[in-house]
Amino acid sequence: MLGVSLDVQNNSRASQIILSHAVAIRRNLLGHSHHEVAASYNNLANLLRKPIGRRGGYGHERAAEMQLLVESLYRRAITIREAKLGLQSPQLAASLSNLSVFILHSMPDSIDEAEALLRRGARKVQLGGETRIEREF
Numbered sequence: 306m307l308g309v310s311l312d313v314q315n316n317s318r319a320s321q322i323i324l325s326h327a328v329a330i331r332r333n334l335l336g337h338s339h340h341e342v343a344a345s346y347n348n349l350a351n352l353l354r355k356p357i358g359r360r361g362g363y364g365h366e367r368a369a370e371m372q373l374l375v376e377s378l379y380r381r382a383i384t385i386r387e388a389k390l391g392l393q394s395p396q397l398a399a400s401l402s403n404l405s406v407f408i409l410h411s412m413p414d415s416i417d418e419a420e421a422l423l424r425r426g427a428r429k430v431q432l433g434g435e436t437r438i439e440r441e442f
Contacts, residue, residue, distance in 0.1 A: 312352050324349040340396070343385035347400050350378035354407050372411050379404035401426030 308323035328345040335341055354375045379400055386397040405422035408415050 308352070309348060317352065317355070320352055321349075324352055338385050338389065340386060340389045343382040343389070343400070344396070346378045346382040346385075347396075347403060350375045350382070350407070351403060353378070354411075375407060375411075376404070379407060398426040 308320045308327060311317075311320035311323060324345065328342065328349060331339065331342045331345050353371060382400040383397065383404065386394055386400055390396055401422045405419045405426065408419040408422070412419075
């Protein structure tokens with residue numbers, strides 16, 4: 306939560322350091338496929354995608370590298386959450402939605418994939434007969 310809080314306070318560099326350490330610590334303590342590791346992947350991806358969207362944060366080559374990193378972090382979070390939390394998990398739906406939005410903004414030619422991810426995530430969240438999409442950060 307500290308990393309997310311720092312980002313909200315516009316301290317992206319400190320947030321990135323904290324979230325990167327959180328990934329490493331959670332992987333060491335909990336294992337590579339724990340749902341808390343997936344949360345760290347998702348949060349780090351949410352942070353790192355911001356400069357890519359602004360295009361001013363990175364040069365073209367670095368932006369392409371960061372785009373691949375962000376996408377892989379989201380996909381790791383999705384894989385873990387699907388396996389550990391199940392198909393009805395709101396956390397899984399959040400990661401699917403986050404990846405979908407990222408794809409729409411960074412790879413406009415992949416709109417079909419983004420739409421499929423969004424639909425997949427929207428089907429996942431059924432809580433007490435009410436469909437809700439929850440965003441995690």
